Amino acid sequence: MPTINPNFAEEIKKFGAKDFNLCFNCGNCTAICSLSTNDETFPRELIRYSTLGLEDDLKSSLKPWLCYYCGECSTDCPRQANPGELMMSLRRWLTAQYDWTGLSGLLYKNLWAYILAMIAIFGAVVGISYFSEFTHSELMHIGHLFEMVAIAGVFAIILLPNIIRMWYFTIIKPGIKVNLKAYFLSLKDLLIHMFTQKRFLGCEPTRENKMRWLLHLILVIGYLSLLFTTVFLNWFSTTSNFIVWLGYIESAAIFLITILFMQKRMRKVDAMHKHSQPSDWFFVIWLFLMGFTAFMVRLLIDTQQIDSFFWVYVIHITVLAQWALIIVPFGKWTHFLYRSFAMYFDALIMAKEKK
């Protein structure tokens, strides 16, 4: 029999949840949610689990990832209990649960730890630059090497084990038996949701929601292709005009869209932008910086000014290292993976239940 954890409410509040104890269980949030179905109802159920601190039930639930935060539930909550923000906080909390290192939880809950980690990486980059005497060819070489190592390393050491843990918590531990065939058949769900965020379109089809989905889609495509362009097509050193222009477009798309996203978080008009946590700000600002500094570095190379403004490259590589070593493995970046894998695991469970 699950036991009530009286301290869980305090814990989840550290991840950003607000006022959810005002909930009197009317269920309006679940009724109004366009994504909640008869088979999978939320957010009320998760508010209840959080209120009682039923951690095992929360940990095995994929439902937080099935919400795309249109904010209707928070707008229409008769008690102003902010169900949407609780769902967001549960996603942060789950990220911390999946992470075997425990660093995600530390960074989400402790802003100073986050800042110190960012400063440490800045120091390391400056140190390495110092030892390589700021010769830009060598540093650019190291930078490119770092990108490849970081991607492979972070994926192998952090992200892959964490995905396996997520699979364990949601499929294996609750005892859901899925046959191998389903694992293959459902792969299409994984890919579709990873690259299109198709489920987002299930939210109330307002103009704002459609626009948000489109901008997010462009951002994801821009980000992934810029990653490919810099790492595998070696954008900063290429001589192909096509690749150079491709990189410009991709990086411009990133920093322009992130400017829009930052504006929304500052204006706090829609429910989902009202309660930005530090992790949200770090994510959007660093994404902007990545796009912007990459754009500038290539511009300086093309205008042959890179020697005079080499510090721009040092900034770029700092942003890159902070991004790759903190935000990607332990920060908000992981929602890219967990959301799509949640859809994948959910498809497995649903396939099983249909039988």
Add this chain to the structure above:
Amino acid sequence: MKQRIGVYICHCGGNISDYVDVEQLSKLIANENNVVISKDVMFACSDSNQKEMIQDIQEKQLDAIVVASCSPKLHTHTFRNVALRAGINPYNYVQVNVREQCSWAHSDTPLDATVKAYGLIRAGINRVAYSEALDNIEIKAQKAVAVIGAGVAGMRAAIELARLGNNVYLIEKEEQVGGRVAQNGKLFMTGEDGKALTQRLLDNVKSYSQINLFTKATLEKVSGSVGNFNIDVNVEGNLLKLNVGAILVTTGFDYYQPSENEYGFGQTNRVITLQEFNKLVENKSKELSFDDKPVNSIAYIYCVGNRQSKGPNRYCSRYCCTAAIHSSITAHEKFSGIKAFHFYRDIRTYGKQELLYRQSSLNGDVYLKFEEKEPPVIEVENGYPVVKVKDYLTSRKEIALKADLVVLVTGMVARSDSNSVSDKLKIPVGNDKFFNEIHPKLRPVETVINGVYIGGACQGPKNITESVQSALAGVSKINALLKKEVIELEPIVARVNKETCLWCGKCAEVCEYDAIKPLEVNGKMVAEVNVATCKGCGICAPVCPNDAIEIAEYSNHGIESMIAGFAAQAEINQTETQHEEKDENALVGMKEYPKEWKTILESFNGTPLSIPQISNMSGLAKELVTYHLMTMNRYGIVEPAGLNDEESYYLYKPKNH
């Protein structure tokens, strides 16, 4: 015998005349014996008609009137006043109900409605012919009041009664006044201290010389009746005789005492009542502890001893939800680290008290809902209670809570010693053992005993506000009663024919109001009616073997003549009435049943079924099944067949044509 009778038959705008042929009736009635004038009028109660009636009475020198209109409950007083204004006795007026009893009840058969109305009106005419002129009974009243119970309601009432110039005897059983409120610390909503509040009232009571407060005093004996009660009070062994005009009972309530093992009560000392918890919170200063161990997690269990589907305690005490939530907020404010879990059935923090519920939610209090059939179970592990419940808000998942304290939120029950008061005053007691008023909505503080009033929680669960409100309502009733020092009572009471009465005592035996006593008249024992206590209920008349007792206005010949009038042959002509025949059964025109009806009928296999069962078998949603069953029932295709075993659903079965 009245021989100049006026009869007025009302159309009630059409309410009556659409079905009852009032015009024909008024012509027929004009031929009745003793009827001088017979009219049909659009609205008998209208000002213009009242004036016309007065004019008729005076011009035609009528000595009695009959109005055939609506229920006497509506307009008896209206037309008694008309009689009075025209100069005849109000009791020479009879109202006949031809609306509720004729036109509304028999709208489908207008001819029958007219025949019935004719009979009733003739009965009314015969009755009024036998009517007598009666005057109200006047009784001298003592301007003194006994208030029983010096709790918050009793003291508040005593102060107001004294302020209005009555002598007050305030009788308290305990040594201290203040009752339950004095046992409380901080009170909800106002935040005042219960002891301070009652002390303030006591000071106020003492400032009135008209109030005589007796503590350690109990009621011994009560005799007499309204205006003149004689009360024997035992004050610490001394007998005191009081003479009062009215009595206000404000004896309060008891807290429900949990039985052994009810929610673990008695199994561990860590299961306590809300009252014990409040004392604990009040007495601790820095840290909340119990048995020298800190208390952090507290489980409140609601509706203990109330809202039970069996036994006398079926009601809700209403105050306890607010009281428990208020205690939880108080504990939260006073001590740090308190986690509260409320195991409730429904939260009733009505009115402004809802703000307390909101505050407790904001404090992080958790609410878990259970139903009576699946109550929380308390087990003891290492001396600490563990509450296990199927939480209805978490899809009835079984959940456990390790609690440092379990607080039983107990409701109110009638005082265990309340019959010592109710027996002496003859106040009727309900199934719930609380004292009963005459009418919960319209006469909420009066009892069937004239001059005896109830206020506060002796009548049923009330919070302080409501207790004081009802006690003050009693004050205003009592003050209105005693103010003139003369009490006027309706003259419709029993009277004894002293010639024929042989005093067998049968009438006294059946009288529920103790209004009949033997009396020696001219050397012979006869029955004597106390007109102040007699309610004119009439129970004594039929038991008298000598027909020596009757009720004013309800004499034997009066009633016999009414029956004769009603039963007399009536010849009414069927006239063109305004209505068409009701739609013939719509089924006649129906070629076949709708699809859903067929599906529902196919579900039946010989045994009656409930709506959920039909829904399961037919695949139709429950709402649809309900809707179609209603229609099918109306057309006589299905019929109800009682309740299911759990008494939770009605069963239906197809009706055979």
